[in-house]
Amino acid sequence: MKQWLKNIRKGYGKKLVSIHAWNAWIVVILAVSGLMLVGGFWRELLGIGRVWLKWLHIVVGIAMLAPVVYYLLLAGKHWKQIRNRPWQRANTIVVLALLVGWLLSGVVLWQFKLAGPRWSNAALLVHDLLTWVGLPYIIYHSITRTRWLKDPARRAVKATTVVAEGRNIVNPTDAPNENTTPAAVVSTESIRTIKESPLHQTEKPQPVYTRRAFIRSAVGVGLAVTLGPTFISWVGRNLKLDNSIDSMLENDPNHMVPLPQALPASSPPVGGGAEGHFRVYTVTPIPSFSNANWSFRIDGLVERAQVWNWEQFVKLARTVQVSDFHCVTGWSVYKNTWEGISLKQLLTQAGVKPEAHSVKFYSGDGVYTDAITMDQAQMEDIMVAVMHDGKPIPADLGGPLRLVIPQMYAYKSVKWLNRIELIDSEHIGYWEERGYDKDAWLTGASQARS
Secondary structure, X not given: OHHHHHHHHOOHXXXXXXXXXXXXXXXXXXXXXXXXXXXXXXXXHHOXXXXXXXXXXXXXXXXXXXXXXXXXXXXXXXXXXXXXXXXXXXXXXXXXXXXXXXXXXXXXXXXXXXXXXXXXXXXXXXHHHHHHHHHHHHHHHHHHHHHHHOOHHHHOOEEEEEEEOOEEEEEEEOOOOOOOOOOEEOOHHHHHHHHHOHHHOOOOOOOOOOHHHHHHHHHHHHHHHHHHHHHHHHHHHHOOOOOOHHHHHHOOOOEOOOOOOOXXXXXXXXXXXXXXXXXXXXXXXXXXXXXXXXXXXXXXXXOOOEEEOHHHHOOOOOEEEEEEEEOOOOOEEEEXXXXXXEHHHHHHHHOEOOOOOEEEEEXXXXXXXXXXXXXXXXXOOOEEEEEEOOEEOOHHHOOOOEEEOOXXXXXXXXXXXXXXXXXXXXXXXXXXXXXXXXXXXXXXXXXXXX
8 A cells, every 4th residue: 555655646746737727627617507507598599418518527526525535645645745834735635625625515415405495505505606616716726826837846855965074965845755765875076966956956046026926926816806896796685685575676577566465474574584595597588567568368268257457356355375386496495474366266266167188387587388188187285376575576586576386496387477278288497308307296295176
């Protein structure tokens, strides 16, 4: 084992250069693919290619384990070399912590169905935090440290000569070469050669601000300018600085009158108030509605087609339910108090024809659709919701009307719902066309029906 480690560590200076280079490429690939996965523009443009991009992100993330393990094999020797450099030691610890944190949280997100919503929710927060804080740092480190390590003087043996009892002795320090002994007797000619080598020539005066320092500063400033605003936005969304329901309602582009009046069970919310934060994902720009351009209908294979304007719809009798809300990307919001009308009640009122196979839902954005089977539509907790925690649903969260299917992932809960159609065949929804599961059941869902 010792001999094997000794062989692995030979020429470890060059190996450190390779590790930094590989880390830089891995982090860049993960950063680009990760940002594309969460970006609405890219989700729409890539289509089913987003599924392959997701798997690329996962595979490259797992591959990050290789340079980490490789470094750990060299760590003992590297740690000795930087024993008098506390800043380098601290930097090494920070980089390793970032890489391991990304890897572990990424694995939880990859296996979110096994991990469960609470673990995956925490893992997503950690993964994002490490990304926005660690990404600029680790790219900066990889670029500048690779340039630093390529300087032979940084990796070579530093030797000084002394004279003891008439003998010429070379005393190496910080030597990464395993074959160098602690002390060696050399000839006067060898000493002259060492003294004349570039390592022992008097260093030339350096400018106050070197080219290398300029490159490091430029990289740092570039990363700060590029990623800083996005990080500030992420902090705002996740630390309740700008993503409360109240703040969304204050800037709500919808203008629906009259506002729905909350039932006693909604105000205060019987669920105690939602726990967690909604992340706003959309495949189109967020639409806006008013009484003039909004209507809601149920048609298709029904006995009595139904059409409501806003004034009529808010007069319908509503019920209240408490349920959790889970996104397939790994985050959740717990104990939501929704107020609205059950889908089952609306279908009963319209009258379902025997040949109806599926219930198709249309979004007011004109693009998004999804569907469930008639059997699934009998679940008691599927709701056409008009209020959340006793307040109107803002446009950012799919208002004025959205579908809520608590036992399925949220891509089934169509936002800006304005039409329900009963059809005689299967319908493949927007994200199902792009590789998502047709049945979006949560792990452990009871799939309870009447």
